[in-house]
Amino acid sequence: MKIKYDPKVDALYIRLIDEPAECEVLRINEQVAINIGPDEKVVGIEILDASHLWGGLKEGKVQLENVTAAK
Numbered sequence: 001m002k003i004k005y006d007p008k009v010d011a012l013y014i015r016l017i018d019e020p021a022e023c024e025v026l027r028i029n030e031q032v033a034i035n036i037g038p039d040e041k042v043v044g045i046e047i048l049d050a051s052h053l054w055g056g057l058k059e060g061k062v063q064l065e066n067v068t069a070a071k
Contacts, residue, residue, distance in 0.1 A: 005050065007058055012050035017043045 002015040021037035023044075028034060031053065037043040051057040 005057065007051075010049055010051050010058075012047040012054075012057070013044060014047075015044045017041060 002018075004013045004015070005011070006013075017037065021035075021041075021043050023035035023037050026034045026036055031048045033046045035043040035046070047053060055061075
């Protein structure tokens, strides 16, 4: 799993599957989209205007619980 935040466009992307996959995009609303890959697996989640949904994101004030960072 990879989580990437781009402060220039204020977008957060959570990639759940590392392999490349052709995806269908399922829009939840104007800010949230889910990428669905083969066998109906969730490949990733894109969140636009992410700092408006999560206060403190731009300042790096996000806490991860029970997650070990990749080396």
